Amino acid sequence: MRFKKAGLLLMAFLMVGGTGAYAATKSKTVQATVSNFKYVLNGSNWIPQSKTQPVVINGQTYIPVSLAKEATKTNITVDSKSGKMSFGEKLTKTPLDKEKMIYHTGNYAALTRDAKYTEGKNKEVSLINNLGFIEYFPDGKYQTMILDLKLFDGSGKIILKDLETGNQVQTLFLEEGKIEQVEVNVTNITGKGIRLTMEAENYSKGTALVVLPTSHYK
Numbered sequence: 405m406r407f408k409k410a411g412l413l414l415m416a417f418l419m420v421g422g423t424g425a426y427a428a429t430k431s432k433t434v435q436a437t438v439s440n441f442k443y444v445l446n447g448s449n450w451i452p453q454s455k456t457q458p459v460v461i462n463g464q465t466y467i468p469v470s471l472a473k474e475a476t477k478t479n480i481t482v483d484s485k486s487g488k489m490s491f492g493e494k495l496t497k498t499p500l501d502k503e504k505m506i507y508h509t510g511n512y513a514a515l516t517r518d519a520k521y522t523e524g525k526n527k528e529v530s531l532i533n534n535l536g537f538i539e540y541f542p543d544g545k546y547q548t549m550i551l552d553l554k555l556f557d558g559s560g561k562i563i564l565k566d567l568e569t570g571n572q573v574q575t576l577f578l579e580e581g582k583i584e585q586v587e588v589n590v591t592n593i594t595g596k597g598i599r600l601t602m603e604a605e606n607y608s609k610g611t612a613l614v615v616l617p618t619s620h621y622k
Contacts, residue, residue: 436461445475453569453592479547479591493547497620500549504541504597512536521556521614530615532602538615539567541597542590546621549598551586553578553619558611560604564588567596583616590621 436459443450452475456468469480481490507513513536517528530538542549553562555578564574564586573593578584590598604611 434461436466439465443475450475473544474592477547477589477591479544481545493622495622497622498546499617500540500615500619500621501617503543503545503621506539506541507536508539509534509536513538521612526617529617531612532600532615533604533610533612534607537599537601539597539599542593542621543597544591544594547589547591548622549588549590549593549619550622551588551600551619552583552616553586554583554614554616555580555602556612556614558604558606558609560602560611560613562586562613563599563601563603565599565601566593567599568594573598578613580611 439458439460441458443452452471454468454470454474456470458465458467458471460466469482472478473480478492479490483489507515507530512534513530513532515528516522516531518531521529521531532538540549557580559578559580561575561577563572565572574586574588576584576586588598600615602611602613
């Protein structure tokens, strides 16, 4: 293991093996040893996307928030102004359209007020059909994305893909006419966002996916 000395501004590091987290309202400069660890996650060798390294201070090892979030999939947010550190889901629900989202491929993904899809219950809903898709950008602010989905005119497969890593984070098959609530951990979804697509069982039926406005982050 290689080490190097550094003077660090310690503001948001978690202590390994301790009983709590460091979250002071005032930062201070300390002398620390930057550690080059190898990682094991759930019994398997693991290479994190986070490049920030742990440090050792007075014999205690501290890991960066970005590394803790990635490994545990627990959202951790730090407010440097208030000195507040928050863990896990938020108590308030944030509608998906309060954060950046993009509809792609023309009218195949868009907001619609068509009564067929709003069913008189909603002013407007997000709609995906054929080759359309929607991209969402939680930007590391939330732990969970909750999607309330409903298929019209046929059944199909729903795919959620992390555009940063290229990994599919969830796939499921939906039956026509049934509202399905899908929970996705988006703790580590940053940068390029997450993409929602629909693959119809039979495209000739004009199958469409509706994302209801009750969908939210928390």
